[in-house]
Amino acid sequence: MASLTPLFIALQLIKLVYASSNYFMLPLHQISGAYFAKLDIGTPPTEFRVAVDTGSSDLWIHSQNDPACSLNIAGFSNCTFGVFNSSNSSTYTNLNQSFTALYQDTTFANGVYSTDDIGANGLPLGTFQFALVNDSSTPMGILGVSLPQLEASALNKGRHQYNNFPLQLYENGIISYPAYSVYLNGNKGSNVLFGGIDHHKYKGQLVKMPLIKGIQPEIKTLSVELNSLSITVGDSLSISPNSSTFLFQGSIPAIIDTGTTIATLPLSLYKQLALALGLQYDAVYYGYIGSCSSLEEKNIHFSFSGVLLSAPALNFVANLTENTCIYVASPSIVPQLVLGQAFLENVYLVVDLQAKSLAMTQSNLHSDISDIQVLENGILSIPIVSDLASIRNTSSIPTPQHTSTSTTKPSTHLQTLVHKHSVANGAPNIFSIGLAKRDASLSLSLVDEDTFYMADIEIGSGNSKVGVLVDTGSSDLWVVASNNTYCKPNTAGSLSKGRQLLHIKDQFVHKIQHKSTNQIDCSEYGTFDPSKSSSFTSNFTDFSITYDDDTFARGTWGQDTVNIGSIEIRNMNLAVCDDTDNEQGVLGIGLAGLEVTAAGSSSNYEYENLPLKLVNDGIINRAAYSVYLDDSSNSEILFGAIDHSKYQGDLVKLPIVNALYQSGVGKPVQLAVTLNELSYMKNEEKASIGSGAAAALLDTGTTLSYFPDSVVNSLVQLFGMKYSTSLSYYITECSIGNDASLNFNFQGLQLDVPLSSFLINLYTQDNQVSDKCAFGILSSSNENYMTLGQSFLSHVYMVADLQGLEIALAKGNNGNSKNLDLIINEIPSAKQPANQSTYGSKFSTFNVIATPSISTVSSSSTLSSDSATSSSSLSSTASYTVSSSSTTSLSSTTSSSSNTSLSSTTNTSSSASTTSSKSNPSSSFPATSVHRTSVHSTNRTSSQTVNHSSPSQTSLSTSYSSTLSAPPSSSATESSTGSPSPSVSSISSTSHNGGSKLTAHSLAIPKLNQFYIVMGKCLTIVKLIGIGSLGLSSAAFLVSNYKLVPDVLKVSSSSVETLKNKASKLITVLRLQFWSLGSLSTFLFYQAFSHSPSYGKHPYLIYSALAFPIALAYNYYFTFSDEQKLIADAEEKIIYKTETKLVKEAVQQEEENSPLDNSVYNDLGSKSPKFEEKEVSVQVPHVSKVELSETTYKDILKSLSNSYNVTSAILGAGFLLASVGYFGDNLK
Known part of the structure; x- marks a missing residue:
C-alpha cells in the first residue's frame, strides 16, 4: 500500500472534486492596468494576487525576505499583493534551482524554484512548481500561462522544462486537456x-x-x-x-x-x-x-x-x-x-x-x-x-506579399555600440564606374557636395536614380522611399540633375533650417518606389536609425538590383525608408560589424554589405578599397585596387583597432587606427598637444573632426580662441592658419595637415570672406577616442582592407597619371609602422598637455594654407543675424570703430524658428554639428544603439545675439534660437575611366632587426614559447613531487652525506628552472599582449603572465625557508664532535743531577729515560648519531613536496588558460 501516500490521496480527492466539470474557471480582476487572479499558496494558505500573463510561463510570488517587501511592515505599498513565509508552510519544498526573469519595462525577479500546495476559489488544486522571489522590482507576482519553452528554467542552456500552471492542472486531473480561453472585460466577468x-x-x-x-x-x-x-x-x-x-x-x-x-x-x-x-x-x-x-x-x-x-x-x-x-x-x-x-x-x-x-x-x-x-x-x-x-467580408483583403526563403533578413536586435560622429550638413560623393569587371576593381569618382560625398546609384528594374551619402563610418545601404511622409508634395522621383550646390556660408544655419521645416525636397537626391520595381523583394523586417540631431530614418529591409555605372549588383541588401526627415540615403562601406544587424543579441549576424557583395560576386578580389579626397577633380574611391599616383612617400599599413573595447565590444567595428601623438607646427616652432595612444576613426561621412575635450581645450588655449555662445563655435582669426599645421603621428607615420583645413570661413554682408573663422574641431567627451573627418582625409591617401583589418595611410598627392595595383591578398607596397604599440589595452591613455608651450625645432616645415589673411582684430562682442527668404544673411556688428558684417546666401526660401539650450562646449558636442547616434530599441529589456551618418538640408529664418568670450564653465547654459552648422570648402571632380593594366606588387617585408618588430611579426611563436615555458615549469615540479623527492628519501638511510647532496641538488635544479622558465613565460606573455593589435589583446595573455609571479610569491612564502633549512641544517648537524675521556699515559720522569741515578742503560750503552703511568683527560673525535636529523629531513622534504604541488597547480592553471586562449584565437 505504499502508493496510498497522503499526496496520492489528496490528488485523488481533487480529481473527484473536479470530475464532474473537467474545467476550471479562474476569475480575473483589474487594477492599475493589470489583470490579476487570486491564489492560495501553502499550508496554511496565504492569499496572493498575481498578474495573469500569456507572454511568460512561470508562476512567481514574493518572499518575505524580498527587500522590496520589507517596507510593507511600515505601511508602504510594496508587495501588498502578498508575501510568503516559507517556514510557516508545512508543505513547502525548496528545489535549490535559481530563477531569474527580466521584463520589457526593465523590471526583474530573482529567486529559487520551489513547490507547494496551491488552491483557488476555496478549492485545492494540488502541488505546483513556482518561484519564490527574494529580489524584485515589481510589487505583484506573475502567473505565466504561455508555452513551457518560455519558462526561465528552459531558456538557459542545460536547464529543463517543467509543468507550469496550466500543464500541472492537466497533470493533476483538474482539466481534461491542456488548453484555456481568455476573456478580458474589465471587472465585468473577466x-x-x-x-x-x-x-x-x-x-x-x-x-x-x-x-x-x-x-x-x-x-x-x-x-x-x-x-x-x-x-x-x-x-x-x-x-x-x-x-x-x-x-x-x-x-x-x-x-x-x-x-x-x-x-x-x-x-x-x-x-x-x-x-x-x-x-x-x-x-x-x-x-x-x-x-x-x-x-x-x-x-x-x-x-x-x-x-x-x-x-x-x-x-x-x-x-x-x-x-x-x-x-x-x-x-x-x-x-x-x-x-x-x-x-x-x-x-x-x-x-x-x-x-x-x-x-x-x-x-x-x-x-x-x-x-x-x-x-x-x-x-x-x-x-x-x-x-x-x-468570415464577414474579407473579399477585399489584399493578398499578402510573400518573400523568398533565400532573402537575407537582417536582424535588428542590437546592443549599444558607439556614438557616431556625423557630418555637419554632410552629404556623399558621386560614384562612376572607371574599370570594367574584368579588371577586378571598381573605380568610383567622387563629387563633393560642399560637405559630403554623394554617389549616384540606380535601383530596381526601373533604374531609379538616387543619391546616397558614401560613408566609411557606417555599413548599411538605405534609400529614401517615394512615399516618404516628409517629402514635399510632387517632389518624389529620380535625382534632379539641375540641383545647385549650397555654399559653405549656408552651413551655419543648416541645423536650424532642418529643424524648422517638416517637409523636404525629395527631388534633390531622388527617391525609390519599390512598387515600380519588379525585382524588389521585401522581407518586412524593420530598419530604423535615430541620430543625435533628432533626425531619423525608418523603413523596411529588402533586396533589389543596384547599378553603379555599368556594373550590375543583383540581390543587394538595402533598406527603403518611407519615414525619414533626411533628403538622401546612406551607402555605408565600413566593417560588417557595424551593420544594424550585427550587434549584441543572440540572434545577431552580419550580412553582405557593398564591399563584401562585390567580392562574393567576383567584381573585386578582396574586400578592400582606397580613398582619395581632394579639392581638385580627382577625388575617387577605388574598390579592390589602389592608385600609387595618389600618394607620396611611404604607404604605411596600420592595424585596425577596437575603439569600443571599453564599451564591451569584442572586435573592431569601425575603421579606427592608433594615434600616438598630436602636435602643432609652424615654421620652426612646435608645440606638443598630447601623446600616448588614442583611437582615431577615419570617417568620410563626417565633415569636421571631433577631438577629446581636453585636446580641444588645449588647442583653444594655444590659439587664444574665443567662444560664441550663440554659434556654439570657437571663433578666431583666420590668419592663425598661415603656414601652420597639425602633425598626426600614427605609430611612427607622420602626417601634416594644414591648420587652415580645420578653420571655417565666415562671410561679410556683401558675400566677402571675413577675417574671422570658426574652429572646425569639435569636442568629444571620450578622452581616448577621436574622429577624423573630411577636413583630415582630404590631405591623406587611405586604403582600407576590411578582410585583413588593416588601414594604410600616406600623404595625399594629386597625381594625374594613374598607376593602379590590384589588392589581392594584402595592400601592395605597404610597409610596417616603426612603432608596434597600438590602442586597445586597458592601459592605453592619451596624455594631453593642458597649456602647451611652443618650442623651436631644428627643421622647418613648409605648409600650404587656404585661409584668408586679415589684420582686423576680433571684438569682444558681436551680433549675428540670419534671415531667410531667397537670401540668408549672417551678419556681425562689432563694438570697434569699424564694423564688419558677415552674411551668407542660400537658394532655399522656407522659414520658421526653433529654440535650443546650449551646454558647456568643452563637455558636449555643439548643437550646430550633426553629431548623430542612431538609436535602436529592442522589444524586451534593452535600448541599443548603432551609429550612422546621414545629412539633410533645409532653410530657416532666425536671429542670434552672441557674445564672444572665453569658454563658459560647465554649469553655464544659454538658450538660443538655434544653432548654426559649419562646412568646409567645396570640392568638385569628374569621372575617370581607368585604362591602365593592373599588376600586383609584392608586399615589402622589412628586416626584423628590432626586438619590437619581432614581437609584432612573430606573436604566434612568442605565445607558443610562453605556453611551453609554463608547461615545462609546471611539469618540473610534478616530476620532483612524484620522482625526485621519493628517490632522495630512499637514500637517506644509507648516508647522511648522500642525503645532503641529493636534497641540495634537487633544490638547486628546481630553483634554476623555476626562475628561468617562469620569468621567460611572464616576459613573453606581456610582450605578446603589448604588441598585439588591439583586437588581439585578449585578457588571457595578461592572466597567463601572472601565473609565475603568483607561483613565485607562494613558493617564496611557503617553501623558501624549508629549502634553506634543509641545506643549513645538514651543514650544521652533520659534523664531528669531541668527548673528554680519562686515559693512561706514560710520562717521562725528569732527570736528576745525581751522578748515580736509577736510569736504565740499554744494550747500546746509551741511557734510557724513566717512565711512569698517569691518567689524563683527552679530546676524542666522535660522529653524532643521525636518527633525529633523518626524520627532520624527511618531514621537510614531504612538506616541500606538498608546496610544490600547489606551485605546479598555479603554473599549470596559467598553462591551461594560455593554451585554451591561444587555440581559441586560432579557431576564430
Whole structure:
C-alpha cells in the first residue's frame, strides 16, 4: 500500500472534486492596468494576487525576505499583493534551482524554484512548481500561462522544462486537456477558463491558426502571423480599399500578450498608425496627441490569415485633458507586434498548449450568462470556419506579399555600440564606374557636395536614380522611399540633375533650417518606389536609425538590383525608408560589424554589405578599397585596387583597432587606427598637444573632426580662441592658419595637415570672406577616442582592407597619371609602422598637455594654407543675424570703430524658428554639428544603439545675439534660437575611366632587426614559447613531487652525506628552472599582449603572465625557508664532535743531577729515560648519531613536496588558460 501516500490521496480527492466539470474557471480582476487572479499558496494558505500573463510561463510570488517587501511592515505599498513565509508552510519544498526573469519595462525577479500546495476559489488544486522571489522590482507576482519553452528554467542552456500552471492542472486531473480561453472585460466577468470555452463570451466563429516562430529560432511565444493593419471610420468591420486606410500588408509576427497593457509596434507601423489616427507629435509631451472626439468612430483592424479582428482607436490612447488624448502604444525596433490588453479586451482568445495553436474571434462584451464547453481534444472539437471567405467580408483583403526563403533578413536586435560622429550638413560623393569587371576593381569618382560625398546609384528594374551619402563610418545601404511622409508634395522621383550646390556660408544655419521645416525636397537626391520595381523583394523586417540631431530614418529591409555605372549588383541588401526627415540615403562601406544587424543579441549576424557583395560576386578580389579626397577633380574611391599616383612617400599599413573595447565590444567595428601623438607646427616652432595612444576613426561621412575635450581645450588655449555662445563655435582669426599645421603621428607615420583645413570661413554682408573663422574641431567627451573627418582625409591617401583589418595611410598627392595595383591578398607596397604599440589595452591613455608651450625645432616645415589673411582684430562682442527668404544673411556688428558684417546666401526660401539650450562646449558636442547616434530599441529589456551618418538640408529664418568670450564653465547654459552648422570648402571632380593594366606588387617585408618588430611579426611563436615555458615549469615540479623527492628519501638511510647532496641538488635544479622558465613565460606573455593589435589583446595573455609571479610569491612564502633549512641544517648537524675521556699515559720522569741515578742503560750503552703511568683527560673525535636529523629531513622534504604541488597547480592553471586562449584565437 505504499502508493496510498497522503499526496496520492489528496490528488485523488481533487480529481473527484473536479470530475464532474473537467474545467476550471479562474476569475480575473483589474487594477492599475493589470489583470490579476487570486491564489492560495501553502499550508496554511496565504492569499496572493498575481498578474495573469500569456507572454511568460512561470508562476512567481514574493518572499518575505524580498527587500522590496520589507517596507510593507511600515505601511508602504510594496508587495501588498502578498508575501510568503516559507517556514510557516508545512508543505513547502525548496528545489535549490535559481530563477531569474527580466521584463520589457526593465523590471526583474530573482529567486529559487520551489513547490507547494496551491488552491483557488476555496478549492485545492494540488502541488505546483513556482518561484519564490527574494529580489524584485515589481510589487505583484506573475502567473505565466504561455508555452513551457518560455519558462526561465528552459531558456538557459542545460536547464529543463517543467509543468507550469496550466500543464500541472492537466497533470493533476483538474482539466481534461491542456488548453484555456481568455476573456478580458474589465471587472465585468473577466476570467481565464482552463480546459474549456464559454460560447457566450464571443461573437461569430472561432478560427484556429498555428503558432509561428516569429523572430525566435523555435516556437516559444503565442505568436501568430499578421497580414494587414488598417483603419476605418464607423462601426462596420468590413474593410475595403475605398473605405479603409491600409498601414501594412504582408506578413509579420504578432505576439498575443495579456501582460502588455496597450501594444508594441515596429517603428514604421508605430508612427504610421499615429499619423493615420490624425495625431500630431508634441515636443512638450514627447508623444502624439490629438482630439479624443475625433477618435470615437475610428477602429483599428487586424487581419490574421483571413481572420479580421478590430479594436476601437480609443483603446490605444489615454486622456491628457477632457478632450485631448495621447498615443500610448510603444515603438520597437524588433520586427514584430505585441498585442496587449488594448487588443484583447475586444477579442476572445483560446490557447491550445499541446497543439501549439490558438483561436480568436471578436468578444461579446455584453454577455451575462455562460455556455461552457469542456475541451477534450483541443480547439478542433469546436466548430471552425474552413472557408475563410465566409468570415464577414474579407473579399477585399489584399493578398499578402510573400518573400523568398533565400532573402537575407537582417536582424535588428542590437546592443549599444558607439556614438557616431556625423557630418555637419554632410552629404556623399558621386560614384562612376572607371574599370570594367574584368579588371577586378571598381573605380568610383567622387563629387563633393560642399560637405559630403554623394554617389549616384540606380535601383530596381526601373533604374531609379538616387543619391546616397558614401560613408566609411557606417555599413548599411538605405534609400529614401517615394512615399516618404516628409517629402514635399510632387517632389518624389529620380535625382534632379539641375540641383545647385549650397555654399559653405549656408552651413551655419543648416541645423536650424532642418529643424524648422517638416517637409523636404525629395527631388534633390531622388527617391525609390519599390512598387515600380519588379525585382524588389521585401522581407518586412524593420530598419530604423535615430541620430543625435533628432533626425531619423525608418523603413523596411529588402533586396533589389543596384547599378553603379555599368556594373550590375543583383540581390543587394538595402533598406527603403518611407519615414525619414533626411533628403538622401546612406551607402555605408565600413566593417560588417557595424551593420544594424550585427550587434549584441543572440540572434545577431552580419550580412553582405557593398564591399563584401562585390567580392562574393567576383567584381573585386578582396574586400578592400582606397580613398582619395581632394579639392581638385580627382577625388575617387577605388574598390579592390589602389592608385600609387595618389600618394607620396611611404604607404604605411596600420592595424585596425577596437575603439569600443571599453564599451564591451569584442572586435573592431569601425575603421579606427592608433594615434600616438598630436602636435602643432609652424615654421620652426612646435608645440606638443598630447601623446600616448588614442583611437582615431577615419570617417568620410563626417565633415569636421571631433577631438577629446581636453585636446580641444588645449588647442583653444594655444590659439587664444574665443567662444560664441550663440554659434556654439570657437571663433578666431583666420590668419592663425598661415603656414601652420597639425602633425598626426600614427605609430611612427607622420602626417601634416594644414591648420587652415580645420578653420571655417565666415562671410561679410556683401558675400566677402571675413577675417574671422570658426574652429572646425569639435569636442568629444571620450578622452581616448577621436574622429577624423573630411577636413583630415582630404590631405591623406587611405586604403582600407576590411578582410585583413588593416588601414594604410600616406600623404595625399594629386597625381594625374594613374598607376593602379590590384589588392589581392594584402595592400601592395605597404610597409610596417616603426612603432608596434597600438590602442586597445586597458592601459592605453592619451596624455594631453593642458597649456602647451611652443618650442623651436631644428627643421622647418613648409605648409600650404587656404585661409584668408586679415589684420582686423576680433571684438569682444558681436551680433549675428540670419534671415531667410531667397537670401540668408549672417551678419556681425562689432563694438570697434569699424564694423564688419558677415552674411551668407542660400537658394532655399522656407522659414520658421526653433529654440535650443546650449551646454558647456568643452563637455558636449555643439548643437550646430550633426553629431548623430542612431538609436535602436529592442522589444524586451534593452535600448541599443548603432551609429550612422546621414545629412539633410533645409532653410530657416532666425536671429542670434552672441557674445564672444572665453569658454563658459560647465554649469553655464544659454538658450538660443538655434544653432548654426559649419562646412568646409567645396570640392568638385569628374569621372575617370581607368585604362591602365593592373599588376600586383609584392608586399615589402622589412628586416626584423628590432626586438619590437619581432614581437609584432612573430606573436604566434612568442605565445607558443610562453605556453611551453609554463608547461615545462609546471611539469618540473610534478616530476620532483612524484620522482625526485621519493628517490632522495630512499637514500637517506644509507648516508647522511648522500642525503645532503641529493636534497641540495634537487633544490638547486628546481630553483634554476623555476626562475628561468617562469620569468621567460611572464616576459613573453606581456610582450605578446603589448604588441598585439588591439583586437588581439585578449585578457588571457595578461592572466597567463601572472601565473609565475603568483607561483613565485607562494613558493617564496611557503617553501623558501624549508629549502634553506634543509641545506643549513645538514651543514650544521652533520659534523664531528669531541668527548673528554680519562686515559693512561706514560710520562717521562725528569732527570736528576745525581751522578748515580736509577736510569736504565740499554744494550747500546746509551741511557734510557724513566717512565711512569698517569691518567689524563683527552679530546676524542666522535660522529653524532643521525636518527633525529633523518626524520627532520624527511618531514621537510614531504612538506616541500606538498608546496610544490600547489606551485605546479598555479603554473599549470596559467598553462591551461594560455593554451585554451591561444587555440581559441586560432579557431576564430
